[in-house]
Structure formats: C-alpha cells, structure tokens
Amino acid sequence: MQIVIIGAGGVGGYFGGKLAAAGFDTSFLVRGKTLEAIKSNGLRVKSISGDFHVHPAASDNYDIIKTADLIILSVKSWQIDDIAKKIKPLMNENTVVLPLQNGADNANRLTKIVGSHHVLAGLCRIVAKIDSPGIIDHFGYEPEVLFGEIDNSKSARVELIHSIFTKAGFKNKISDDIQRDIWLKFLFIASISAMGALTRSVLGVMREDSYIRSVLIKTAREIVLVGQRLGINIHEQDIENCFAIIDKIDYQTTMSLQRDMMQEKPSELDNFNGYIVQQGDLLKIDTPVNDFIYYSLKPMENAARNLRM
Numbered sequence: 001m002q003i004v005i006i007g008a009g010g011v012g013g014y015f016g017g018k019l020a021a022a023g024f025d026t027s028f029l030v031r032g033k034t035l036e037a038i039k040s041n042g043l044r045v046k047s048i049s050g051d052f053h054v055h056p057a058a059s060d061n062y063d064i065i066k067t068a069d070l071i072i073l074s075v076k077s078w079q080i081d082d083i084a085k086k087i088k089p090l091m092n093e094n095t096v097v098l099p100l101q102n103g104a105d106n107a108n109r110l111t112k113i114v115g116s117h118h119v120l121a122g123l124c125r126i127v128a129k130i131d132s133p134g135i136i137d138h139f140g141y142e143p144e145v146l147f148g149e150i151d152n153s154k155s156a157r158v159e160l161i162h163s164i165f166t167k168a169g170f171k172n173k174i175s176d177d178i179q180r181d182i183w184l185k186f187l188f189i190a191s192i193s194a195m196g197a198l199t200r201s202v203l204g205v206m207r208e209d210s211y212i213r214s215v216l217i218k219t220a221r222e223i224v225l226v227g228q229r230l231g232i233n234i235h236e237q238d239i240e241n242c243f244a245i246i247d248k249i250d251y252q253t254t255m256s257l258q259r260d261m262m263q264e265k266p267s268e269l270d271n272f273n274g275y276i277v278q279q280g281d282l283l284k285i286d287t288p289v290n291d292f293i294y295y296s297l298k299p300m301e302n303a304a305r306n307l308r309m
Contacts (some may be wrong), residue, residue, distance in 0.1 A: 001025065003163060004068040006083060008034050008043065008058075010128030011100055012074030012137035014143055015170060017045045027064050028055040030095060032141040037074035037134025042232055046131065047138040063089035070098065070161065073110075077271035084113035086127075091118060096157055098147055100124045102256075103271040104186040120158065120180045122147030122187040123185050140250070144171040148178040150242075157308050180233045187227075187234065189255065190272040191220040194293045197267070204251030207243075217243065219273075222287040226276050229283045261300055265267050266291035269294065269301045 001200060005016035006029045020026040026039060035058055042055035057064075065071065065087045075083060080099065081225045087097070093115065098120045099106040107121035127140030149155050158174050165172035175181045175213070189269040195216055220239045224258060227234040260267035280287035 001069045001160070002067050003027070003070045003072065004064055005072050005074060005076040005162075006030075006087075008038065008120070008134070008136075009074060009130050010136055010138070011126060012072065013043060013126065013130070014045055014047070014075070014126060014128050014138050015100070015145065015168075016056070016072065017043050017054050017136065018168045018170050019054065019164070020054040021052050024164060024168065027059065027068075029060070029062065029064060030058055031060040033133040041134055042138070045133055045136045045138060046065055047162055048140070049138070049142070053089075056088055062086050064286055065151060066092065068092075068095055070096050070164075073097060073099040073101065073106075075101065076266075077101045077106060077268045078266065080106055080109055081113065084110050085106075088114045096120055096161070098122045098161070100145065101152070102185065102189050102268060104183055104190075104275060105271075107182075111150070116150065118151065120147050120161075121150050121182060123182050146173050146175045146178065148175040150178070152177060177233060183227050183232045183234050184242070186189060186272075187220055187223050187238060188275065189244065189257075190223055191216050191242065192246065193255040193257035194269060194273045194297055195219065196255050197261040197269075197297055198293060200262065202251065203249055203253040203255075204248065216246075218289045220295065222280070222285075222290050223276055225285055226279045226283065226287065230262050230279065242249055261297065263303070264304050265302075266304045267301060269297055274298075 003024055003026045004021055005012045008028050008030045016026055016028060028097055038058040042053055046054045097110055097118050099110060100122050107119050112120045124145045125141060128136055128138040133139040150197060162172060162174050172301055199206060224234055257267045264279040273290045276287055276290045277294045
C-alpha cells in the first residue's frame with residue numbers, strides 16, 4: 001500500500017513517521033522549510049515512547065497523489081476544502097482519504113468534494129508539536145487513531161488499514177460509532193480551546209476559576225444540544241466524563257487553536273465554536289455562549305487572515 005501523508009506537524013509527523021519507520025511506502029506532501037528539512041535531514045521524532053529518525057520521500061508536487069492508496073490528512077480543519085479540490089482529479093478509483101483533524105464535520109466536507117466512496121472518518125489522540133521544521137516533539141498521551149467507514153460498516157479496507165497501523169506500532173481502533181467518537185473529542189476540544197484564546201489562560205486556571213468553569217460547561221451543553229439534533233449519539237453524561245478528563249490534564253496545557261490565535265495565525269475558530277454557531281442558526285437552537293465566544297474572537301481571526309468584517 002502506498003501512503004501519502006499531507007502535512008508533517010505533530011499529527012502527520014508522528015503517525016507518518018511511525019509508518020515510514022515500519023517500512024511502509026510512505027511519502028509526505030509538504031512545503032517550504034518542512035520540505036527542505038525532510039529532504040536534507042529526514043524526519044526526527046522525539047517521543048516519550050522512544051525517539052526515531054526516518055528518511056521518507058517528501059515533495060510539494062501534488063502528482064504524488066496519483067499512486068496513493070491511502071491519503072492521511074493531517075492539516076488544519078480550515079485547509080480541508082482547498083486540499084480536497086487539489087487531490088480530487090489526481091486520485092485513482094480506489095484511493096482512500098482518512099482525515100485526522102480536530103472538528104466535527106471533516107469527513108462530511110470531504111465527501112461533498114471527492115465522493116463518499118473515497119472517504120473514511122477518523123480522529124487521533126496525541127499531544128505533540130513541531131519543535132522545528134522536520135522535528136516533532138511527542139510529549140504526552142499514548143498516540144491513538146480511531147477510524148471507520150462513515151456508516152460504521154466493517155469493510156475490508158478498514159480492516160487492512162487497521163492491520164497496517166498495528167504493524168506500524170501505534171494504538172488504533174476501528175470504531176463501532178465513529179461519529180460519536182468524533183463528537184466526543186469535538187466536545188472536549190471545542191469546549192476549552194476558544195475560551196483559552198479569549199482568556200489567555202492555561203487550562204488549569206480556567207478549570208479552577210468557578211465562573212470560567214461554568215462558562216465552559218455551558219459551552220459544552222450547547223455543543224451536545226446541536227450534536228443531538230444532528231443525530232449524534234451524545235448525552236449530558238458525556239459532559240461530566242469530558243470534564244473528568246479535563247480535570248486530570250496538566251495544569252499548564254494550552255490548545256492549538258489558542259496558541260495559533262495568540263501567535264496571530266489563522267486558527268480553527270470557524271470549525272469549532274463557529275461551526276456550533278452556524279448549526280445552531282440552521283437548526284433554530286439558541287447557542288448564546290458559543291455566539292459570544294465566537295464573535296468576540298472573530299475580529300482577531302479576520303485580522304490573522306487579512307479579512308474585514
């Protein structure tokens with residue numbers, strides 16, 4: 001199986017690196033300094049589970065998609081549509097695309113562009129970041145990929161991918177309900193990320209401040225209401241479970257959306273709280289807390305993208 005990893009950040013760099021280290025035919029579609037670094041020095045992963053160094057093929061030419069059997073998307077959610085349009089004419093009949101971004105509707109957006117028969121749904125759990133171009137730092141949590149067919153059927157192709165991921169040496173699972181699993185992670189990430197950007201505080205400060213914590217919980221409740229209306233198997237109890245996890249995470253934790261906004265970079269704001277605001281409007285569900293958070297941060301997001309209100 002020929003595998004193409006689009007993006008070599010914490011997600012793509014780690015999981016793609018593991019696939020390459022296990023001997024699978026793995027190429028990276030990257031650009032700029034990351035491309036230069038991988039071509040010159042390979043890809044290095046510093047990991048709490050053991051460091052490794054590989055020398056995979058890397059290119060900024062989308063033509064490498066022509067021979068891909070599996071494409072793993074590890075870019076930001078807001079980049080999906082543009083990339084999907086670029087890869088669509090290059091994919092062969094059996095090419096499978098697996099998105100691992102944060103967000104609730106990545107697979108749905110992909111299907112609208114490349115067709116449902118090409119798309120799996122997925123997510124990953126990992127705490128990793130780019131140390132410098134071509135060097136990834138994995139510093140927390142046992143990395144894991146959950147994935148499956150959008151209709152949760154146990155197809156031959158998901159079984160094959162499960163086998164490949166297992167041989168590559170990272171935890172993975174074919175989900176019994178991939179939409180629920182995606183929304184559980186979305187509930188966690190969307191409840192805290194933008195509030196971190198708004199308060200400029202680490203997670204420990206937010207969860208221990210009684211007022212901010214109450215706002216986080218209200219944010220989560222609105223997310224659950226929207227998810228339920230969309231037919232997702234998600235419940236009030238999942239909020240309690242989510243915050244039980246939040247309470248165990250390192251005090252100094254910050255989220256990627258928060259870091260992007262604080263560094264004045266484009267973020268996934270529209271794909272997180274913005275998505276809940278959008279769906280709330282469409283479904284006639286009031287989402288006042290997500291509205292406030294989203295519209296308070298939107299000018300900053302527009303500035304990062306050189307847009308005007």
